[in-house]
Amino acid sequence: MMRTGLTIVLLLLASLSVAAAPEPFDEAIEGARFHGAITLDGELFHVQGLELQAARMWVTSVDRATRRGYLHEVDRVSGRVLRRIDLTDGVRYHPGGISIDGRSLWVPVAELRANSSAMLVEIDTETLAVRRRIPVADHIGCIAAHGRWLVAGNWDSRLLYVVDRDDPRHMRIVPNPSGTRYQDMKFVGGRLVAGGPRTWWNGTVDWLDWPALTLRRSIRAGGYTAEGMAVEGRELYLAPEDGRGRVFHFRLDDPTSAHA
Numbered sequence: 001m002m003r004t005g006l007t008i009v010l011l012l013l014a015s016l017s018v019a020a021a022p023e024p025f026d027e028a029i030e031g032a033r034f035h036g037a038i039t040l041d042g043e044l045f046h047v048q049g050l051e052l053q054a055a056r057m058w059v060t061s062v063d064r065a066t067r068r069g070y071l072h073e074v075d076r077v078s079g080r081v082l083r084r085i086d087l088t089d090g091v092r093y094h095p096g097g098i099s100i101d102g103r104s105l106w107v108p109v110a111e112l113r114a115n116s117s118a119m120l121v122e123i124d125t126e127t128l129a130v131r132r133r134i135p136v137a138d139h140i141g142c143i144a145a146h147g148r149w150l151v152a153g154n155w156d157s158r159l160l161y162v163v164d165r166d167d168p169r170h171m172r173i174v175p176n177p178s179g180t181r182y183q184d185m186k187f188v189g190g191r192l193v194a195g196g197p198r199t200w201w202n203g204t205v206d207w208l209d210w211p212a213l214t215l216r217r218s219i220r221a222g223g224y225t226a227e228g229m230a231v232e233g234r235e236l237y238l239a240p241e242d243g244r245g246r247v248f249h250f251r252l253d254d255p256t257s258a259h260a
Helices: 004-020 023-027
Strands: 032-039 046-053 054-061 068-075 081-086 099-101 105-112 117-124 128-136 140-146 149-154 160-166 171-175 184-189 191-199 203-208 215-222 228-230 236-237 246-252
Touching: 046 099, 046 105, 046 184, 046 236, 054 228, 068 105, 099 140, 099 184, 105 140, 117 140, 128 160, 140 191, 149 184, 184 228, 191 228
Parallel strands: 046 228, 140 184
Antiparallel strands: 032 246, 046 054, 054 068, 068 081, 099 105, 105 117, 117 128, 140 149, 149 160, 160 171, 184 191, 191 203, 203 215, 228 236, 236 246
């Protein structure tokens, strides 16, 4: 979802810091410890979203050269890509940050420009069949699912769309309470957790109260929140690299970080 120049800088920084000196990982995320990384093994492109489900991971990526967007199912232990589906929908070929709710995986697929259009796509995680599509008259770059509710961020997440998936004609639009340009977001412990960059060099992971969407907590995360993010309790996973990049695993020191 991010502009090309910013993405390249952040990914180069992440790659250089990882290759040159793994020791600083323990200081990369405020209040967290580095617990390892897994390399994605398969054909991926510009990585966008990340989600976890039991023994597998889900990753979205966009191939700008061919203008096609993909959803990848990945083995969580080996990092091997198991399945891939093409999400391209005409001029909409940019999948963003994703979210799982039961057997439903929600993916926004948008035009690659601000103030454009998107489709919120619900996919069955077993069959990979599309269950439904909800149109939005804006670029949507990330989404989080919570029961009947969807929260979606537009270009740089300047606005958050609150969508009743049972009656999607009615949407509530809320200004982002943070200066962070959310790239991926999830509901964890009844709160919205969202990550993204604030500048070329620094990003945050934020906890927002639901349904007010007011900022409750924020931690510094360097350039690791450039793209995909997933959370399981205290376990934080970040995927800032493209292609056969890595998914970095951090554990939050303060258990209240995930549920405060």
